[in-house]
Amino acid sequence: xxxxxxxxxxxxxxxxxxxxxxxxxxxxxxxxxxxxxxxxxxxxxxxxxxxxxxxxxxxxxxxxxxxxxxxxxxxxxxxxxxxxxxxxxxxxxxxxxxxxxxxxxxxxxxxxxxxxxxxxxxxxxxxxx
Amino acid sequence: xxxxxxxxxxxxxxxxxxxxxxxxxxxxxxxxxxxxxxxxxxxxxxxxxxxxxxxxxxxxxxxxxxxxxxxxxxxxxxxxxxxxxxxxxxxxxxxxxxxxxxxxxxxxxxxxxxxxxxxxxxxxxxxxxxxxxxx
Amino acid sequence: xxxxxxxxxxxxxxxxxxxxxxxxxxxxxxxxxxxxxxxxxxxxxxxxxxxxxxxxxxxxxxxxxxxxxxxxxxxxxxxxxxxxxxxxxxxxxxxxxxxxxxxxxxxxxxxxxxxxxxxxxxxxxxxxxxxxxxxxxxxxxxxxxxxxxxxxxxxxxxxxxxxxxxxx
Numbered sequence: 400x401x402x403x404x405x406x407x408x409x410x411x412x413x414x415x416x417x418x419x420x421x422x423x424x425x426x427x428x429x430x431x432x433x434x435x436x437x438x439x440x441x442x443x444x445x446x447x448x449x450x451x452x453x454x455x456x457x458x459x460x461x462x463x464x465x466x467x468x469x470x471x472x473x474x475x476x477x478x479x480x481x482x483x484x485x486x487x488x489x490x491x492x493x494x495x496x497x498x499x500x501x502x503x504x505x506x507x508x509x510x511x512x513x514x515x516x517x518x519x520x521x522x523x524x525x526x527x528x
Numbered sequence: 529x530x531x532x533x534x535x536x537x538x539x540x541x542x543x544x545x546x547x548x549x550x551x552x553x554x555x556x557x558x559x560x561x562x563x564x565x566x567x568x569x570x571x572x573x574x575x576x577x578x579x580x581x582x583x584x585x586x587x588x589x590x591x592x593x594x595x596x597x598x599x600x601x602x603x604x605x606x607x608x609x610x611x612x613x614x615x616x617x618x619x620x621x622x623x624x625x626x627x628x629x630x631x632x633x634x635x636x637x638x639x640x641x642x643x644x645x646x647x648x649x650x651x652x653x654x655x656x657x658x659x660x661x662x663x
Numbered sequence: 664x665x666x667x668x669x670x671x672x673x674x675x676x677x678x679x680x681x682x683x684x685x686x687x688x689x690x691x692x693x694x695x696x697x698x699x700x701x702x703x704x705x706x707x708x709x710x711x712x713x714x715x716x717x718x719x720x721x722x723x724x725x726x727x728x729x730x731x732x733x734x735x736x737x738x739x740x741x742x743x744x745x746x747x748x749x750x751x752x753x754x755x756x757x758x759x760x761x762x763x764x765x766x767x768x769x770x771x772x773x774x775x776x777x778x779x780x781x782x783x784x785x786x787x788x789x790x791x792x793x794x795x796x797x798x799x800x801x802x803x804x805x806x807x808x809x810x811x812x813x814x815x816x817x818x819x820x821x822x823x824x825x826x827x828x829x830x831x
Binding site: 406407410411414417418421422424425428429431432435436439442443446450453497498499501516518519520521522523524525 | 567587
């Protein structure tokens with residue numbers, strides 16, 4: 400009786416290759432899912448942090464220094480920066496125009512340079528006479 | 529001489545093929561499920577972030593209108609006179625920001641800064657509900 | 664001759680061993696895949712709870728932002744800037760109605776009733792399960808704090824636009 404060993408070995412070899420190929424593709428899918436899930440979670444936190452900062456700024460009447468004193472963070476040349484659990488959120492006030500003060504809030508995740516989430520917020524300023 | 533078949537019988541041809549097919553099927557199902565779950569969650573997260581951005585855009589517009597009211601001009605679309613004004617800024621297809629404000633020169637008091645749903649609401653009238661009437 | 668037969672056995676053992684190792688590797692990969700999937704769904708679910716609790720309350724507040732319409736207090740209605748219940752009041756046909764948002768027995772609940780009358784925390788509708796929900800109001804800033812079932816705390820600040828006065 401001829402030994403079936405070479406045939407079995409050959410079959411196993413082919414199957415190992417097939418499995419390795421399929422596993423490689425599936426691992427790619429897992430890595431992609433993981434990346435999407437992480438980014439989504441980071442963005443959720445960024446949204447909350449940016450929203451809080453915008454609201455605190457509005458509650459202080461658009462005064463970044465007052466807001467930083469009351470709610471944490473540091474102010475430097477009109478840029479209010481605060482850390483949150485996942486990165487840093489900053490508010491940059493623009494110039495007043497026609498009694499309206501606008502600012503833009505950017506949330507940057509730790510380790511990134513691009514903002515994960517941005518908001519533009521406005522509040523009332525001193526009226527122009 | 530009979531070939532002694534000991535306890536070391538090698539698997540039949542096709543055994544490893546079956547195993548690998550099963551394993552690949554399992555892995556593919558896991559991978560597809562992961563992708564589907566993550567995409568679904570990302571869609572709701574996107575909707576939530578978009579809703580926040582929409583609100584702030586409308587909020588900024590409403591503040592701009594208020595600033596113009598404080599400076600004395602009454603922009604188009606603003607109703608009211610003599611200090612009491614009301615207007616609405618759309619937030620999205622189904623929501624708008626309704627504002628009622630009392631302006632006195634450069635001072636102002638916000639009476640209402642309310643997000644209101646503008647979606648058509650279809651009442652469900654399949655159940656005959658008592659409306660409190662007598663007969 | 665005998666050696667020929669043993670070769671059969673050795674071949675057989677070798678193939679079986681290889682098959683065994685292969686099967687173990689496959690099992691390992693499958694288990695890793697299942698573990699990765701589980702971690703992914705857990706992270707997504709936690710992320711959903713964390714974001715929804717706080718954004719839901721924010722949405723409700725923005726739908727009720729009128730002068731004096733939003734305040735924090737105890738469940739029975741006494742205002743208290745560090746209370747555990749958020750009151751959103753509205754006037755319908757001359758009567759005042761309260762929407763209470765609070766945490767009770769493992770979930771964030773919502774209760775819409777008239778302003779008079781006694782109500783119990785159990786009467787509210789469950790909205791989302793969470794470990795805790797707290798409110799704090801100072802001036803026009805309302806702070807909402809929610810802890811999800813996983814123990815992570817999210818805090819959102821909201822500025823109540825109504826009732827404000829300018830200081831030009």
